[in-house]
Amino acid sequence: xxxxxxxxxxxxxxxxxxxxxxxxxxxxxxxxxxxxxxxxxxxxxxxxxxxxxxxxxxxxxxxxxxxxxxxxxxxxxxxxxxxxxxxxxxxxxxxxxxxxxxxxxxxxxxxxxxxxxxxxxxxxxxxxxxxxxxxxxxxxxxxxxxxxxxxxxxxxxxxxxxxxxxxxxxxxxxxxxxxxxxxxxxxxxxxxxxxxxxxxxxxxxxxxxxxxxxxxxxxxxxxxxxxxxxxxxxxxxxxxxxxxxxxxxxxxxxxxxxxxxxxxxxxxxxxxxxxxxxxxxxxxxxxxxxx
Amino acid sequence: xxxxxxxxxxxxxxxxxxxxxxxxxxxxxxxxxxxxxxxxxxxxxxxxxxxxxxxxxxxxxxxxxxxxxxxxxxxxxxxxxxxxxxxxxxxxxxxxxxxxxxxxxxxxxxxxxxxxxxxxxxxxxxxxxxxxxxxxxxxxxxxxxxxxxxxxxxxxxxxxxxxxxxxxxxxxxxxxxxxxxxxxxxxxxxxxxxxxxxxxxxxxxxxxxxxxxxxxxxxxxxxxxxxxxxxxxxxxxxxxxxxxxxxxxxxxx
Numbered sequence: 001x002x003x004x005x006x007x008x009x010x011x012x013x014x015x016x017x018x019x020x021x022x023x024x025x026x027x028x029x030x031x032x033x034x035x036x037x038x039x040x041x042x043x044x045x046x047x048x049x050x051x052x053x054x055x056x057x058x059x060x061x062x063x064x065x066x067x068x069x070x071x072x073x074x075x076x077x078x079x080x081x082x083x084x085x086x087x088x089x090x091x092x093x094x095x096x097x098x099x100x101x102x103x104x105x106x107x108x109x110x111x112x113x114x115x116x117x118x119x120x121x122x123x124x125x126x127x128x129x130x131x132x133x134x135x136x137x138x139x140x141x142x143x144x145x146x147x148x149x150x151x152x153x154x155x156x157x158x159x160x161x162x163x164x165x166x167x168x169x170x171x172x173x174x175x176x177x178x179x180x181x182x183x184x185x186x187x188x189x190x191x192x193x194x195x196x197x198x199x200x201x202x203x204x205x206x207x208x209x210x211x212x213x214x215x216x217x218x219x220x221x222x223x224x225x226x227x228x229x230x231x232x233x234x235x236x237x238x239x240x241x242x243x244x245x246x247x248x249x250x251x252x253x254x255x256x257x258x259x260x261x262x263x264x265x266x267x268x269x270x271x272x273x274x275x276x277x278x279x280x281x282x283x284x285x286x287x288x289x290x291x
Numbered sequence: 292x293x294x295x296x297x298x299x300x301x302x303x304x305x306x307x308x309x310x311x312x313x314x315x316x317x318x319x320x321x322x323x324x325x326x327x328x329x330x331x332x333x334x335x336x337x338x339x340x341x342x343x344x345x346x347x348x349x350x351x352x353x354x355x356x357x358x359x360x361x362x363x364x365x366x367x368x369x370x371x372x373x374x375x376x377x378x379x380x381x382x383x384x385x386x387x388x389x390x391x392x393x394x395x396x397x398x399x400x401x402x403x404x405x406x407x408x409x410x411x412x413x414x415x416x417x418x419x420x421x422x423x424x425x426x427x428x429x430x431x432x433x434x435x436x437x438x439x440x441x442x443x444x445x446x447x448x449x450x451x452x453x454x455x456x457x458x459x460x461x462x463x464x465x466x467x468x469x470x471x472x473x474x475x476x477x478x479x480x481x482x483x484x485x486x487x488x489x490x491x492x493x494x495x496x497x498x499x500x501x502x503x504x505x506x507x508x509x510x511x512x513x514x515x516x517x518x519x520x521x522x523x524x525x526x527x528x529x530x531x532x533x534x535x536x537x538x539x540x541x542x543x544x
Contacts, residue, residue: 197395197397201409201456202412203381204384204389205384205460206382206384206386207381207413208381209378212412
């Protein structure tokens with residue numbers, strides 16, 4: 001099967017339909033960028049949850065002037081407590097290591113912090129995390145204790161806000177995807193109409209259905225490809241200019257998603273865009289290019 | 292001529308067979324074709340005559356599988372069209388060339404490109420296209436006009452391009468639906484000579500027409516339809532009885 005006629009069909013199709021094609025590409029790009037962003041916010045939440053939620057539920061921070069005796073007493077008391085399942089002591093050096101690990105995507109920040117600026121602490125896993133209030137009451141005022149913190153509580157509000165962003169991005173993204181589908185379907189319908197002479201001759205002389213539909217499906221796939229590439233560019237721009245250059249420098253309370261997640265989501269979004277727009281073209285054709 | 296002898300030798304092999312075919316477009320309405328049985332052999336030249344609405348076009352569309360019979364069997368080039376799956380329709384269409392009253396050329400493409408298009412989209416190689424197109428354009432008498440656009444040609448020449456396109460892949464069947472309907476009598480004679488030449492190469496030609504002069508001059512098989520029924524099937528026929536001539540004149544108006 002020679003390829004050149006298909007290529008020239010695709011080229012004419014895109015030229016005849018330039019404005020529609022631009023509208024499709026932009027809509028696809030916006031929808032995919034929003035979907036990608038939604039996915040990445042989800043990953044961001046997981047990055048933070050994975051770090052804090054699963055490892056530690058309660059942190060008992062010690063005062064800078066805590067004595068070894070106070071520390072040992074606290075340790076013993078925590079281990080004896082029936083509500084506590086696991087206790088880990090974290091020295092200032094340990095805390096620094098964890099901090100470095102946590103903020104490996106924000107290098108400038110790590111350089112500005114010294115190990116002795118971080119408090120030592122007991123990291124406590126509870127048999128039932130909902131009983132936090134009892135632990136807090138028992139240990140809060142004890143000598144050598146600076147603060148008892150339920151880190152899940154601390155993050156809950158923040159996660160709620162992030163989750164809200166995620167849902168918003170996904171919902172708008174999905175609405176945009178639907179818009180893109182309608183737009184693609186419309187564009188392909190116009191394209192099929194403007195080339196009805198060619199396609200009717202093709203059918204007459206016995207071109208295969210695949211051959212007749214291929215130029216249209218390729219047009220759809222190209223729109224998906226370009227839209228997806230633009231969406232990736234937008235996501236990368238957000239990562240570089242908003243996350244890395246701004247947030248990571250000023251917000252120090254949590255780490256951010258790395259490039260691995262960005263490329264992963266980018267590839268997903270691109271594949272989705274191509275599949276979406278080519279299958280939308282194909283479905284439209286089945287309805288408007290009958291044999 | 293050797294070719295004529297060859298086509299004569301193939302006579303008797305049916306390529307288009309309709310057996311008790313009825314085509315009804317909507318339930319409860321008068322059928323477009325009613326219990327039609329026709330058998331056309333390889334290498335035959337057949338005129339399909341009858342007034343508008345007599346069922347000529349419906350019969351043609353059943354053969355190209357644009358329509359499916361409501362009842363009865365349609366067999367074309369060995370294929371049972373009632374049971375032909377949609378994905379094999381393209382292969383059926385490669386067995387036939389189609390020519391229409393309104394030429395149906397692609398206005399933006401040159402004569403060469405119009406004919407080449409039919410070969411390209413059915414997967415012929417570039418090399419094949421380069422040799423086959425000039426060959427068929429010579430056959431239809433358009434050698435030297437390869438780079439013209441359809442609107443630069445006369446009606447007769449445009450119909451020759453359409454015939455070249457239909458015949459470029461050398462299909463065994465050529466269907467022509469009123470090919471001279473838009474042409475003046477002297478131009479029609481040229482088109483009929485061309486169809487006759489294509490028939491003599493061994494191609495089965497089925498031509499639906501209103502043109503009594505053409506039918507009378509050719510003296511080939513004539514099948515007359517009236518109100519969806521075959522009312523005449525004559526070996527070497529003429530256009531027809533006075534009443535169908537009158538009907539044809541009314542249609543022409």
